[in-house]
Amino acid sequence: xxxxxTLAKIRTRWNEVLDLVESQDRVIWIAYFDARLESFDNGRLxxxxxxxxxxxxxxxxxEARLRHRSVLQSAFLDIFGETVVIVEKCxxxxxxxxxxxxxxxxxxxxxxxxxx
Numbered sequence: 001x002x003x004x005x006t007l008a009k010i011r012t013r014w015n016e017v018l019d020l021v022e023s024q025d026r027v028i029w030i031a032y033f034d035a036r037l038e039s040f041d042n043g044r045l046x047x048x049x050x051x052x053x054x055x056x057x058x059x060x061x062x063e064a065r066l067r068h069r070s071v072l073q074s075a076f077l078d079i080f081g082e083t084v085v086i087v088e089k090c091x092x093x094x095x096x097x098x099x100x101x102x103x104x105x106x107x108x109x110x111x112x113x114x115x116x
Contacts, residue, residue, distance in 0.1 A: 007040040020075040
């Protein structure tokens with residue numbers, strides 16, 4: 001593996017990787033298009049999806065990403081000529097915070113019963 005590949009270089013050509021994924025399968029592209037490239041070290045590319053978890057509608061495609069990670073890795077190999085291990089950063093705390101806030105909001109909107 002070439003040590004010349006850096007996160008900055010990956011960022012400059014990341015859209016090419018995503019375009020190649022989209023040309024093969026748009027659904028897989030949807031699962032990866034909002035990834036933030038967090039780090040690249042020793043052939044491991046860490047993708048952060050915490051921003052996508054902040055959306056009110058939420059679009060958690062983690063299961064789909066796990067099933068189709070090889071498509072992204074293959075596109076990366078085609079663009080950069082190097083193999084890479086894709087690692088997904090887990091942000092379960094932000095998701096649980098959203099769920100507890102959402103549940104609390106629903107409770108506040110529910111009709112209140114007054115007992116006499």
